Amino acid sequence: MRVLSGIQPSGKLHLGNYLGMMKQCVELQQKGECYIFIANYHALTTVSDAAVLRQNTMDVALDFLALGLDPEKTVFFRQSDVPEVQELTWLLSIVEPMSRLELAHSYKDKIAHGKEATHALFSYPVLMAADILLYQSDIVPVGKDQKQHLEITRDVAVKFNLKFGETFKLPEAYIPEAVAIVPGTDGQKMSKSYGNTIEISGTEKEIKKSIMGIVTDCAPLEAPKDPESNNVFKIYRLLATPEQTQEMADKFRAGGYGYGEAKKELLRVFNEVFGPFRQRRAELAANPAKVREILLNGAERARKEARKTLDAARAAVGID
Numbered sequence: 001m002r003v004l005s006g007i008q009p010s011g012k013l014h015l016g017n018y019l020g021m022m023k024q025c026v027e028l029q030q031k032g033e034c035y036i037f038i039a040n041y042h043a044l045t046t047v048s049d050a051a052v053l054r055q056n057t058m059d060v061a062l063d064f065l066a067l068g069l070d071p072e073k074t075v076f077f078r079q080s081d082v083p084e085v086q087e088l089t090w091l092l093s094i095v096e097p098m099s100r101l102e103l104a105h106s107y108k109d110k111i112a113h114g115k116e117a118t119h120a121l122f123s124y125p126v127l128m129a130a131d132i133l134l135y136q137s138d139i140v141p142v143g144k145d146q147k148q149h150l151e152i153t154r155d156v157a158v159k160f161n162l163k164f165g166e167t168f169k170l171p172e173a174y175i176p177e178a179v180a181i182v183p184g185t186d187g188q189k190m191s192k193s194y195g196n197t198i199e200i201s202g203t204e205k206e207i208k209k210s211i212m213g214i215v216t217d218c219a220p221l222e223a224p225k226d227p228e229s230n231n232v233f234k235i236y237r238l239l240a241t242p243e244q245t246q247e248m249a250d251k252f253r254a255g256g257y258g259y260g261e262a263k264k265e266l267l268r269v270f271n272e273v274f275g276p277f278r279q280r281r282a283e284l285a286a287n288p289a290k291v292r293e294i295l296l297n298g299a300e301r302a303r304k305e306a307r308k309t310l311d312a313a314r315a316a317v318g319i320d
């Protein structure tokens, strides 16, 4: 089974990225052959400062490696180090109707938030389809917001296969329901664009500030509270053990348990989960040359696979 996923180096990674996607990638290393890449071509649709892009790229690499991505097991690389993906994007764009791309939520959302409707933003899903199809991927771990991009990918693959002959495998999205949409500190989906994140590589002080800032109602301390409708609990249960989760739920229901206490408990569990990660990240950050070597080595392995699919696609359309 081949697992593939990518993440854009477009800002600091947060708990939503970790629970929604990165954790699955690290766990799936035990079950399949993993390809994980840093989607820097995609990030160019939002990041326009070269130094920032370089720094973000290094940050994503450090985060993934510190979380346990093993470069011996997983092919870990930068998207731009496999330029074959650009040629495949063109070959796929031949079969992808404009009308389908016009319906893409993520494109419509970005435009609605005032972003300029550039060609890159519009064709973003075709590049993403090329990322996935280039490696004949079976499953793609992502958060729920990427589901439609996976549907577009399958659709493109079916259209190409029909028109030019069987060339691509059809991939499946892998979206565990419990973490499909991780809530942010304000209760909306956690996202860097909403400023409601808890950053996984933040300093203890920054993490504390984000967690203490989680929005709650103003029910008095003594009042019994419904755990299912409060943000602190909704985030806590994603990190805590089932026993710890049950204990917090019971305390809320009983009354006499305030949000401040619950936030302190969330902070404690957060630090327990991410403490070792912070330590490993700091060690890796001291050796950026090693990180760059890992990525280049990954790119070399990725390119070999990419070449096979691209050659098949070129032959299928008649430009071999």
Ligand code: ADP
Pocket (backbone or CB within 6 Å): 007, 008, 010, 016, 017, 018, 019, 020, 021, 141, 142, 143, 144, 145, 146, 179, 180, 181, 182, 183, 189, 190, 191, 192, 193
């Ligand atoms: P952001 O919304 O902060 O810009 P990205 O769009 O870069 O995050 O998402 C990177 C990956 O993390 C994707 O697979 C996405 O589905 C996943 N992801 C992001 N936010 C969440 C969330 N709140 N819950 C679950 N998964 C998420």
Ligand code: TRP
Pocket (backbone or CB within 6 Å): 004, 005, 006, 007, 008, 039, 042, 127, 128, 131, 132, 140, 142, 146, 149
């Ligand atoms: N669009 C994805 C996101 O914003 C990133 C991405 C690019 C990706 N190419 C991919 C994810 C291929 C999975 C597979 O998170």
